[in-house]
Every structure is written in structure tokens, then in C-alpha cells.
Amino acid sequence: MEGSEELESSLLTQPWASVCFGESAFLAKACFRDTGYILLISDLSSVWYESADAETVGQRSKPDAATSFSCHRAASGLSLHVKSELSGLPFYWDFHCCLAPVEMVSRHLVRPLIQMSLALQYQVQELTSLLLQKDAEIEDYRESGAALSRDRLQTKPFQEEMFQQNFMAEVRSAASLPSFSTGVVGSWS
Template sequence: MEVSEELESGLLTQPWASVHFGESAFLAKVCFRDTGYILLISDLSSVWYESVDTKAVEQRSKELNKRLTVNVSSFLNHLCNLMCPLLAGQPAPTTTFSCNRSASGLILHVKSELSGLPFYWDFHCCPAPLEMVSRHLVRPLIRMNLALQHQVQELISLVLQKDAEIEDYRESGATLSRDRLRTEPFQEETFQQNFMTEALRERLEISAMGKCVASPGFSPSGIRQLLNQEERLTILRDG
């Protein structure tokens, strides 16, 4: 299955979205152009794709929709109008999606209406090549993970600096007017352990519900501590 450079480049700019077909959860992204479309879909165990040009769209539309006589651009536009709301989490109420998985691939069935007549479409997806999986899934995840790690380290450094500033105010005789804002000095090792435990628990809970998980950049407890420090510093400065 050949992939045009135009469709491949367009697909790289599209975000992954979480979709459900029955009880099965998937990640999917799609790109439509005047020349055809490309769909990439994964259940995080396998990755499938389909890329077709206008000639293939025309042939399949004749096979599945014998009563419809519309041009290829109308078919592509209608498919785009069906898939984009699905990926946005707002599928059209008159449209149904279902899928069949096999050792050779995945077929996504679509049933809707066009010009007042039933409209059917099947996406015939085959296993995606390793380079495509790496380009669209593995590399972006690695880059995101590295960026989030950098963000966490920057926030830890900021918390430690604020601890030092608070201690300097305290040694200068400043006191808190609201005792509830008093916090213990930040312990980086303890925070890192709690951070990993909390992140792992969230992953397990969300995965159990069949939802897609995104790695957290900073834990809620870390954010709360940073906000408390900001409020303490304001009081100490004003005092």
C-alpha cells in the first residue's frame, strides 16, 4: 500500500485521538486531501493503516453504494465530515462505526446517510510498517516524555529556590500571619518517589477504564506545594 508524500506529511500534523468502537478502545488519526486519505489506528498492541487515492475511493464507493451517484470529491468530503467529529469525541448520531480485527488487519465499518440515501464505507487497514509506527507514535512519545522530564526538573528547581527564599525571610524575623500556609521543606527524593507512585496509580486506574493515558508533567501534590509557597512568600514580603 503506497503512501503519498502529501498525505504522509499531512498526517504528521494531526493529533492522536481516543475513540471507542463497542467496548474496544483505540487511538486514531486521519488526514483527508483532494488526492485521497490516510488513516492510522492503534489499540497500543498493534498499529494499522490505510492509504488510498481517488481511484481506489471511486472503485470502492461503486461497490458499496450502488444507489449513489456522486463524484469522488463529494465522497471524500463526506467521509471527512464523518471521521473528524468522531475523532473530536462528537460523532454524528446518525452514523455508526464498528470494526473487525483479524491476523491480516482491521476493517472499520461506517454506516451513515448521504443525499437522503444509505451510505456505507469500509476502511481496509493493514499492519503499519515499522518506520510509520516509529514516525507517528514512538518518536513523538519519546520527545514528549523528555520534555515532561525537563519540565519536572525545572519545577523542582523552582520549589527548592522558593524554599531557600522562605528560609531567608524566616531567619530575618518574618512570620506568617496564616499558620495554615506553613509547609515542611521540600524533599526532592520523597517527592520523586511519590510522583512515580501517583503516576503509576493513575495509569492503572485509567487503563482499567479503557481510556488513553497521557504522562503527567507534574503531580497535583507538587503543584499544591508550589502554590502554597507562592502565598507564603507574598505574606512574608508584605510583612
């Protein structure tokens, strides 16, 4: 039987998805098994989670034909109310999430984001170096008398400083956005 530690370990492999409940935007990931489920949800100000075993699921399930989604934030946690259909059958569920412990937030959100950021920084450095090398190679060809057979292939030399300035401007702009971009994370339906 899979315990809560195994569910949380399985949750690590799940991608984050962007979800909206009314006007509220969240990032969420979940893992559902025969033995229960675990849900992690964040508005990037707070992170909440709920873990429930099969017995809790059985006690709480209440079929209903209506379809709706709602959420309620309180100091003690976050409640998500879902009414829908699942495989043609009515599905009704309340998720009762409490604040996630710091270690869980670090394990599922902070560390993966930092690792991804470091990997992307490394890739940007590698691509910058490659572009600068390509510009030097093209310049060497030009100095040797080579010419492009098609003018439309002509490019301007890569300007590393301008690239860095534009990149930082985009980062600052993205940091001020009020909601999540579904193009980056994906959508949960």
C-alpha cells in the same frame, strides 16, 4: 496533486485521539484531503494504517442511512466499518487497514512519545529545582523574622524524594489501565 508521502507528512501534524468501537479502545489519527486520506490506528499492541487515493474513495463509497460503528481484527489487519451522516448526507465507509511498517510506527508514535517524555522530564527537573529554590528563599525570609500575613498561605516544604515515589507509582498505575484516558489524548467524534 498530493501523493501518499505528502498525506503522511500532513498526518504528522494531526493529534492522536481516543476512539472506541464497541468494547475496543484505540488511538487514531487521520488526514483527509481532496486527493485521498491516510488513517493510523493503534491499540498500543499493534498499529494499522490505510492510505487511499481519490479513485479508491470513489470506488468504495456507498451511501446508506443507518448509523453504526464496528471493527474486526484479523491477523492480516483491521477493518473498521462506519455508517453515519456527513453534512446531512448518508455516509458509509469501510477502512481496510494493514499493519503499519516499523518506520511509520516510529515516525508517528514512538519518536513523538519519546520526545514528549524527554520534554516533560526536563520540565519536571526545572520545576523541582525552582520549588527547592523557593523553599530556600521562604526559609531565608522566616529566619530573617518575616511572617505570613495569612496562615492559609502556609505550605509545607517540597519533598523531592516523596514526589518522585508518587510519580513512579502513578506511572505504574497508568501502565496497567485497560483503556485510554480521553482526558489525555482527546476524543474523536
